[in-house]
Amino acid sequence: xxxxxxxxxxxxxxxxxxxxxxxxxxxxxxxxxxxxxxxxxxxxxxxxxxxxxxxxxxxxxxxxxxxxxxxxxxxxxxxxxxxxxxxxxxxxxxxxxxxxxxxxxxxxxxxxxxxxxxxxxxxxxxxxxxxxxxxxxxxxxxxxxxxxxxxxxxxxxxxxxxxxxxxxxxxxxxxxxxxxxxxxxxxxxxxxxxxxxxxxxxxxxxxxxxxxxxxxxxxxxxxxxxxxxxxxxxxxxxxxxxxxxxxxxxxxxxxxxxxxxxxxxxxxxxxxxxxxxxxxxxxxxxxxxxxxxxxxxxxxxxxxx
Numbered sequence: 001x002x003x004x005x006x007x008x009x010x011x012x013x014x015x016x017x018x019x020x021x022x023x024x025x026x027x028x029x030x031x032x033x034x035x036x037x038x039x040x041x042x043x044x045x046x047x048x049x050x051x052x053x054x055x056x057x058x059x060x061x062x063x064x065x066x067x068x069x070x071x072x073x074x075x076x077x078x079x080x081x082x083x084x085x086x087x088x089x090x091x092x093x094x095x096x097x098x099x100x101x102x103x104x105x106x107x108x109x110x111x112x113x114x115x116x117x118x119x120x121x122x123x124x125x126x127x128x129x130x131x132x133x134x135x136x137x138x139x140x141x142x143x144x145x146x147x148x149x150x151x152x153x154x155x156x157x158x159x160x161x162x163x164x165x166x167x168x169x170x171x172x173x174x175x176x177x178x179x180x181x182x183x184x185x186x187x188x189x190x191x192x193x194x195x196x197x198x199x200x201x202x203x204x205x206x207x208x209x210x211x212x213x214x215x216x217x218x219x220x221x222x223x224x225x226x227x228x229x230x231x232x233x234x235x236x237x238x239x240x241x242x243x244x245x246x247x248x249x250x251x252x253x254x255x256x257x258x259x260x261x262x263x264x265x266x267x268x269x270x271x272x273x274x275x276x277x278x279x280x281x282x283x284x285x286x287x288x289x290x291x292x293x294x295x296x297x298x299x300x301x302x303x304x305x
Contacts, residue, residue, distance in 0.1 A: 018046070020091070022061045024059050026057055027058050033083070045064055048063075073089055110150060120136060135177050154294070155301050165263075167187070168190045168238070172241060175202050176202070184212065191226075194220070223249075238257065239266075244270070248276075248277060260285075260305055263289070281300075287302060287304075
């Protein structure tokens with residue numbers, strides 16, 4: 001089960017009650033719907049889960065702190081998710097249930113290149129491998145199951161095999177999974193920032209649990225707005241797994257914080273948005289080196305001239 005949490009609780013503090021809206025869809029429609037629920041639904045769900053099946057339909061679960069508006073959900077499915085046939089939505093009330101922990105028990109590890117992203121429930125089975133990254137679902141985004149995070153990990157694995165970085169920046173760190181991957185790949189200094197204090201707390205905890213606290217600094221800041229980011233520029237590598245609009249807005253600033261030969265890995269992009277973002281960065285001196293597509297999501301690897 002893939003789980004993307006967006007806010008409202010942590011794994012240690014379940015809310016009572018929680019409401020789960022579930023629907024069964026063919027696999028491709030389920031993947032697209034879960035991704036769009038995670039990014040576009042408003043008011044947002046506290047978390048979105050995807051339960052895969054070997055055969056037959058998959059299940060999309062959306063968790064809310066208040067009873068969901070079924071008319072709003074149906075309109076979202078029809079207009080934003082472009083489901084021609086509306087499927088039955090089953091709403092359940094979950095009381096005294098830590099749904100984050102329950103979901104993690106069904107969440108398998110994600111293998112992305114050399115990296116293996118897993119929860120605590122797989123720690124004993126996987127052991128302390130160099131490339132294993134332990135991440136728990138929380139209020140922060142980034143368990144490795146989303147196509148944008150997985151795409152970043154695949155891109156980083158390929159890039160860092162041939163172009164090791166000594167100084168890297170992760171914008172919008174979420175759980176810290178990408179910053180941890182950078183450190184495990186040998187980068188001696190990784191700055192990672194997020195504007196959400198809950199994400200910063202989750203990332204700092206993950207950095208300690210993964211044994212890379214000596215190489216990764218997690219900062220509370222938006223975009224490039226922190227003195228440590230300015231002081232440590234230029235960076236060999238900048239990673240930003242956010243959304244298309246802020247990626248476009250940051251293009252000039254990222255160019256200013258890099259130098260010729262530096263790489264940028266951008267994600268949080270639908271496939272339909274990738275070309276426009278690549279063009280935006282091309283105007284600031286970046287050339288597209290590689291594109292990784294996973295489901296509906298694209299990750300771009302660019303190099304500055």
